[in-house]
Amino acid sequence: MPTLESEGKSYEVDEEGYLMDWSQWTEGIAAVMAKGDGLDLTEEHWEVIKFLRDYFDKYQIAPMIKILTKELAKKYGKEKGNTKYLYELYPAGPAKQACRYAGLPKPTGCV
Amino acid sequence: MADKPKPNDLLSEINYTPPSRKWMDTPVEWKKGYYCYGAKPKNLDYIGFPNGREWNVTEQDWKLVDNWKEIFLEGMENLLKKFRSFRLFMDICVRCGACADKCHFFIGTGDPKNMPVLRAELLRSIYRRYFTIAGKLGRIAGARDLTEDVFKELWYYFYQCTECRRCSVFCPYGIDTAEITMMGRELINLLGCCTDWISGPLANCYRTGNHLGLQPHTIKSNFEYMLDDLEEHTGVRVEPTFNRKGAEILFVTPSADFFAEPGVFTCMGYLLLFHQLGLDYTWSTYASEGGNFGFFTSNEMMKRLNSKIYAEAKRLGVKWILGGECGHMWRVLHQYMDTMNGPADFLEEPVSPFTGTKFENAKSTKMVHITEFTADLIRHGKLKLDPKRNDNHTVTFHDSCNTSRGMGIFEEPRYILNSVCNHFHEMPDNTIREQTFCCGSGSGLNAGEIEELRMLGGYPRANAVKYVKEKHGVNMLSCICAIDRAVLPPLIDYWVSDVGVCGVHELLGNALIMDGEKERENDLRGEPLPGMEDKGEEE
Numbered sequence: 001m002p003t004l005e006s007e008g009k010s011y012e013v014d015e016e017g018y019l020m021d022w023s024q025w026t027e028g029i030a031a032v033m034a035k036g037d038g039l040d041l042t043e044e045h046w047e048v049i050k051f052l053r054d055y056f057d058k059y060q061i062a063p064m065i066k067i068l069t070k071e072l073a074k075k076y077g078k079e080k081g082n083t084k085y086l087y088e089l090y091p092a093g094p095a096k097q098a099c100r101y102a103g104l105p106k107p108t109g110c111v
Numbered sequence: 112m113a114d115k116p117k118p119n120d121l122l123s124e125i126n127y128t129p130p131s132r133k134w135m136d137t138p139v140e141w142k143k144g145y146y147c148y149g150a151k152p153k154n155l156d157y158i159g160f161p162n163g164r165e166w167n168v169t170e171q172d173w174k175l176v177d178n179w180k181e182i183f184l185e186g187m188e189n190l191l192k193k194f195r196s197f198r199l200f201m202d203i204c205v206r207c208g209a210c211a212d213k214c215h216f217f218i219g220t221g222d223p224k225n226m227p228v229l230r231a232e233l234l235r236s237i238y239r240r241y242f243t244i245a246g247k248l249g250r251i252a253g254a255r256d257l258t259e260d261v262f263k264e265l266w267y268y269f270y271q272c273t274e275c276r277r278c279s280v281f282c283p284y285g286i287d288t289a290e291i292t293m294m295g296r297e298l299i300n301l302l303g304c305c306t307d308w309i310s311g312p313l314a315n316c317y318r319t320g321n322h323l324g325l326q327p328h329t330i331k332s333n334f335e336y337m338l339d340d341l342e343e344h345t346g347v348r349v350e351p352t353f354n355r356k357g358a359e360i361l362f363v364t365p366s367a368d369f370f371a372e373p374g375v376f377t378c379m380g381y382l383l384l385f386h387q388l389g390l391d392y393t394w395s396t397y398a399s400e401g402g403n404f405g406f407f408t409s410n411e412m413m414k415r416l417n418s419k420i421y422a423e424a425k426r427l428g429v430k431w432i433l434g435g436e437c438g439h440m441w442r443v444l445h446q447y448m449d450t451m452n453g454p455a456d457f458l459e460e461p462v463s464p465f466t467g468t469k470f471e472n473a474k475s476t477k478m479v480h481i482t483e484f485t486a487d488l489i490r491h492g493k494l495k496l497d498p499k500r501n502d503n504h505t506v507t508f509h510d511s512c513n514t515s516r517g518m519g520i521f522e523e524p525r526y527i528l529n530s531v532c533n534h535f536h537e538m539p540d541n542t543i544r545e546q547t548f549c550c551g552s553g554s555g556l557n558a559g560e561i562e563e564l565r566m567l568g569g570y571p572r573a574n575a576v577k578y579v580k581e582k583h584g585v586n587m588l589s590c591i592c593a594i595d596r597a598v599l600p601p602l603i604d605y606w607v608s609d610v611g612v613c614g615v616h617e618l619l620g621n622a623l624i625m626d627g628e629k630e631r632e633n634d635l636r637g638e639p640l641p642g643m644e645d646k647g648e649e650e
Contacts, residue, residue: 015148015307015560016559016560059328059329059332060324060326061323061325061329064333064336064371064372064375065372066336066372066375067332067333070336106559107370107371108315108322108323108324109311109315109316109321109322109323109365109366109400109402110322110365110366110367110371110374110402110557110593110594110596111367111371111557
């Protein structure tokens with residue numbers, strides 16, 4: 001099983017770099033993942049990650065894109081509630097990249 | 112596939128010249144982008160499958176159990192006894208090759224072992240060796256020993272078949288090569304070698320009732336957002352019920368319809384239709400998946416996952432079951448459910464409450480396909496439709512392999528489409544209906560790590576879409592399958608571009624005139640309807 005290191009701790013990840021155990025997540029490991037993609041996490045990135053973590057805690061799955069954009073708009077303003085904005089922050093796609101940084105497993109099935 | 116090759120580069124890699132060595136002497140070349148990851152132990156353990164372990168398909172040691180060969184051969188013997196079709200298919204192939212160039216994976220990869228005849232031969236050679244007298248002669252009789260390398264080769268190619276059955280249409284003997292793949296995968300699963308992408312949904316579905324692992328409160332919450340959008344677009348508040356005892360009808364659809372785009376827009380179409388009709392129906396948070404990745408795994412797993420549908424229908428006391436737009440779900444429901452988990456003698460023969468039509472074809476399963484239900488409503492003039500609302504779409508229809516070849520649904524979706532759109536064009540004859548080309552990602556091959564294989568396998572389908580785009584200006588590819596809705600967008604973006612993907616009931620939802628609706632300005636995606644483009648700016 002591949003691993004990632006952050007602050008002297010090692011984290012198991014799957015073949016695509018998703019954290020195996022979401023409860024082990026730390027801000028440090030999110031930053032390490034982002035760094036691997038050449039991204040520096042800004043306040044705006046953290047807003048999305050934080051929302052994803054809170055949502056997952058309640059629903060045990062990543063939110064529908066519809067929910068993500070609507071809730072971000074409510075919380076942080078209309079200009080942040082659209083997929084264009086999310087793709088600017090996370091070029092590989094909010095569903096994949098942001099969820100991975102937030103320690104969420106990837107959704108499976110007919111998706 | 113961030114680093115995926117450019118379309119022309121990928122095409123130029125296809126080489127139809129077979130290797131000079133005989134097939135038994137040609138080893139598997141493990142190409143990245145062509146094989147899935149192996150199943151994680153936690154998922155196999157959850158469903159009680161054997162040999163859950165950390166393993167990697169690219170490593171030499173697959174950590175098989177010591178007596179793996181015995182298990183495989185004993186399993187094969189059981190399958191040969193249980194399914195006479197399997198033995199027949201093993202025996203009667205004359206290697207005429209009629210199937211060879213009908214497979215989208217052969218067309219897309221040029222790999223001879225993706226010719227259905229040779230894919231079957233990979234397993235047939237084991238059958239000959241261990242289950243026929245002639246096979247004692249060995250190679251001269253087309254027989255070979257089962258070794259770890261042979262097992263790995265079976266694995267590689269049985270996960271490069273989408274069980275679409277296009278080859279079977281052309282086989283003069285009627286050999287169903289998909290069933291051979293299914294048998295191959297049964298044997299693979301006896302040794303704990305499922306793929307990660309299939310085993311995850313299996314475990315989720317076994318735990319929660321759906322592949323995604325959506326829990327009841329999550330499902331309800333997802334619906335609330337869709338209902339808010341519908342109210343915004345139509346002015347009508349739709350109020351569906353969940354797990355309601357005494358409803359006349361239970362509605363079952365793929366869970367992706369209430370999770371992922373563009374499936375959610377199809378789901379919004381169902382919701383509008385049922386509300387407008389005043390249909391006495393309920394959703395279930397338990398029978399919350401029509402799809403069945405067990406079908407891609409083993410007969411027993413398919414049966415286990417399917418059992419919830421009748422069980423929930425019984426618990427809720429409904430009269431019959433209506434099913435949504437899904438592909439392989441219908442192969443299971445139509446061809447296996449009745450004998451696997453039936454008879455559903457506690458249900459009634461389905462009759463449309465609005466037209467009185469008896470769905471004779473669903474007499475034994477008690478489950479009706481939504482396009483049959485809706486086409487019948489339109490035929491009887493029960494729906495008010497404004498096809499002009501879809502005038503910005505020039506539409507074509509992709510027949511999903513399972514609903515077309517598996518149950519003969521050809522006319523109903525087309526009848527609906529021609530009622531809700533003004534611009535509809537067919538793709539070429541040899542790429543639709545029973546000859547439809549697969550999306551290239553069915554049967555659990557919609558995993559991210561094999562996108563290259565998926566693009567190549569989907570190339571024949573995409574090519575037909577490109578043809579109607581160029582000839583008729585098609586800009587919307589409609590379909591009635593959740594895997595299609597998930598995988599066709601990246602496929603079309605890759606080969607064609609600027610053609611959207613939607614479900615049939617999304618277009619129906621756009622066109623459907625609701626009682627008490629406000630002036631409709633947006634389609635179900637929130638985009639302006641034709642003629643309403645300036646409306647948003649004026650306000």
